[in-house]
Amino acid sequence: MSAIVLMLVGLGGLALGFIFYSKFIAEKIYQLDPDFKTPAHEFEDGVDYVPTNKFILWGHHFTSVAGAAPIVGPAVAVIWGWGPAFLWVILGTIFFAGVHDFGAIWASARNKAKSMGALTGDVVSARARSIFMIVIFLVLLMVNAVFAVVIAGLLISYPSAVLPVWGIILVALLIGQLIYRQKMNLMAVSIFGVIALYALIFIGPSVPLEMPSEVGFLSGTATWIIILFAYAFVASMLPVWVLLQPRDYINGIQLFIGLGVMYLAVLLLNPSMVAPMVNESVPEGTPSMIPLLFVTIACGAISGFHGLVSSGTTSKQLNKETDARFVGYFGAVGEGTLALAAIIAATAGFATLAEWESLYASFGAGGVGAFVEGGAYIISGGLGLSQEVSATLLAVMACLFAGTTMDTGVRLQRYIFQEWGQIYGIDWMKKNIPATVLAVGACMLLAFGAGGPDGDGGMLIWPLFGTTNQLLAGLTLLVISVMLVRLGRPMIYTLVPLVFLLVMTISALLVQLVDFYNDGNWFLLFLDVVVLVAAILVALECTSTLMRLRREAKTQES
Incomplete structure (x- = not known):
């Protein structure tokens, strides 16, 4: 099958979802009010609460949620075949992620920009809030610790990416000054930023910057991890307009350009889907597709981390409530396009089926490497760019998005401690x-x-990220559903996704529980039990609240 067909069907479905379904949700379910005074205006402080142009805010939101996960998850999950991964990404984005991300922004903005954890205390109970915030803390801990390892690994593997990855920080600082201090035209600043970024990408291969294998008593990877956390420490305390917003905005533009390059190359090269649609001969040890597919692909279909960004930083910068549809739902659509590109790169970016099978010889193989190398194969073949430049382009894309997610993640973790x-x-x-x-x-x-x-401790608990993250998405949808019931609005559009997610996530937690027990991994077994108990307790609290509200509504009607 031609990859062009997959691309056109996928992009067409995402476009229709935004045009029609998000409009329905905005008008009939969330009922956005253009005159509502958002927290960005109510609490404006020039640091965290800053009314922001919806295009700039979309760039922040999109790049904060579109880290390495929408690349890694799909590029791992294609081991079951590209068909299931494709369906989950497209349908999940339209009916799950868009509603979830959009809803989290709306719910938070309607409640003084409180995080989903703090909001749970208002709409459900203080007990549910305490449990929910522990789950949130665990997700942020996983994301920040692991993304530091991912970025460090990419910088070690692709020294040509080091200059553009760090150079964009200086470009972003300048963009922030030009937009907010000099009040320059957004289009002119955007063009400048894109030219500067891509100039760095093309210069990168000529000026590779390699970290020594050992720096004192530290490995090269550990040194990069320390540098990344030192940077995140400073970046997370700066006013959002200084670095976070402009960096995310220009990264959002470059991602769409990068995706445009990728999809144009697909059109010109017309590669075939080398991998099977449904893989009936998965490697030994590969877990069952159901329920693991739905936690392996989180970002790109639906992700609880998005709710943290939506209610943590995005809602504090929302200029008008009506902007939430564009920022939240279209941000999810943007991530869906990235996940679709990852699926194509990881299944059509190989010369033969044997070559693909040699990479996917075990579960967990593929990931960022399959995306970079497979995508570089397609771009170099379709557009005639060198393999090195093509790989640098995609490695920089992965690094920048993992970096912006880490920036936002550390800021969100700071908010959690402040809320405590x-x-x-x-x-x-x-x-x-x-x-x-x-x-x-x-x-x-x-x-x-x-x-x-080596600083790779985050990888120890990473096996639980998928389930914990999807649990968080389900619980966020529960909170939104409670709000809808309180307002007397239909909750079916959030209830169906949350029931599906909770069933799949709890099933996956039980599968992992057995695996950890059989492997004698008592640390992960303990954490799995903690997450499982937290999921059940919060779900019971929210369900009890929903049932009580529905009983009260029926009593009032009668």
Whole structure:
């Protein structure tokens, strides 16, 4: 089968979802009000609460959620065949992710930009809030610790990507000044930023910057991890307009350009889908597709981390409530296009089926490497760029999105500590610097305390990321559903996705529980039980609240 067919069907479906389904959700379910005073105006402080142009805010939101996960998940899940991965990405984006991300922004903005964890205390119960915030903390800890390892690995493997990855920070700082201080035209600034970024990408292969294999007593990877967390510490405390917004905005533009290059190359090269539509001869040890497919592909179909970004940073910058549809739903569509590109690169970016099977010889193979190498094969063949430049382009894309996600993740983790300080009356924890020290310190403790001198401790708990992340998405949909019931609006459009997610996620947790027990992995077994118990408790709390509200509504009707 031609990859062009998959591309056109996928992009067409995503476009129709945004045009029609998101419009229906905005008008009939969330009922957006253009005159509603958003928290960005109510609490404007020039640091976290900043009314923002919807295109710039879309760039922040999209690139914060579109980290390495929408590349890694699909590029791993195609081991079951490209068909199931494709269906889950397209249908999940339209009916699950768009509604979830959009809804989390709306719910948070309607409640003074509170995070989903804090919001749970208002709409469900204080007990549910406490449990929910523990799950949120675990997800952020996993994301920040693991993405540092992913970025470090890419910078080691692709030294040609080092210059553009770090150079874009200077470009973003300049863009922030030009937009907010100099009030320059957004289009002119955007063109400048794109030219500067792509100039760095093309210069990168000529100026490769390699980290020594050992820096004192640290490995090269560990050195990069420390540098990344030092950067994240500073970046997470800067006003959002200085670095976070402009960096995310220009990254959002470059992703669409990069995807445009990728899809144009598909049209010109017309590669075949080398991998099978449904793989009936998976390698030994590969788990069952159901339920594992639905937690292996999280970002790109639906992801609980998106709800943290939506209610953590995005809702604080929402200029008009009506912007939530474009920022939230279209942000999910953008990530769906990235996941679709990852599926095509990881299944059509190989010369033969034998070559594909040699890479996918075990479950967990593929990932970012399959995306970069497979995508480079398609781009170099379709557009005539060198393999090295093509690989650099895609490696930079993966690094930049993992980096922006990490920036936002550390900021969100700081918010969690500050909210704990607010809830439990710990005054010093409410302040930016102590809360950021705790956020970065927790990540570093996991990275080096559990992982030793290589700093890869985050990888120890990464097997639980998929299930914990999807659990978080289901619980976010539960909170949104409770809000809809309180407002007397239909909740079927959030209820169906959340029931599906909770069933699949709890099933996956049980499967993993057995695997961890059989492998004697008691640490992950313990964490699995903690997450499973948390899922059941919060689900019971929310279900009880939903049933009570529905009974009250029926009583009032009668």
